[in-house]
Amino acid sequence: DTGVTQSPTHLIKTRGQQVTLRCSPISGHKSVSWYQQVLGQGPQFIFQYYEKEERGRGNFPDRFSARQFPNYSSELNVNALLLGDSALYLCASTLNLGGGETQYFGPGTRLLVL
C-alpha cells in the first residue's frame, strides 16, 4: 500500500509570499490532519478534516487555511509568509475519527522562508 504522500518535499519562499502544500492520504482513509514542526520541537496541530469538513483547528492565525477534496486529498495554504513559518509541515491520515484511531504521517514538506 502507498503511504501518505506530500508535495513538494522542499520549498523556499520569501516573506509576504503565499504557499500551497499538498497531501494525499493512505487509500481508503477519510481524515487528514496537518501539523507544523519547528526544529527541535514536537509537531503542533493545525487542522483536521474529515469527509471534506473541518473538524478541528489549532491555535494558528487566519493566514493558515486548508481544504479537503472529494478524493480525500488535502491542501494547506499559508498567506503572507513570515520567517517564523519556516518549519516541517506534516500531513497525517486516519481511516475514521474514532478515539483509538492511529494517525499515519507523511514525510513532510520542509518550508524555508527567507
Next chain:
Amino acid sequence: TQLLEQSPQFLSIQEGENLTVYCNSSSVFSSLQWYRQEPGEGPVLLVTVVTGGEVKKLKRLTFQFGDARKDSSLHITAAQPGDTGLYLCAGAILTGGGNKLTFGTGTQLKVEL
C-alpha cells in the same frame, strides 16, 4: 491547552544500556501513541495504547499506558545504535467531532558504540 511533557529531553548512552522515557500530562487521553522520527522525515508510528494500564512490547521496546490514561513510558532494553532518533509521544483527544493529537516535547536519543 493540553501539554505533554517528556523526560529526559536528551539522552546519550552506550550500546547495550537500558533506558526509560517518560511522557506525563494532567489531561486524560483516549489513546496514546509513540513515534520515532529521523531528521528531515515524518514521525513513524511505533505503538498505540488505548486501555489504562496497558503494556505492549515491540521486540526490545516496552510501552506502558498509565492507569488513569494521563501518562506513559517507553523502556528500551539493550539499546543499539539503530535506536538513535527523536522519540515523540502523542495523546489523542476527541474534540468537536475530531481526533486531535497533542505531541510531547520529544526525547532525542543517541546510542553510541
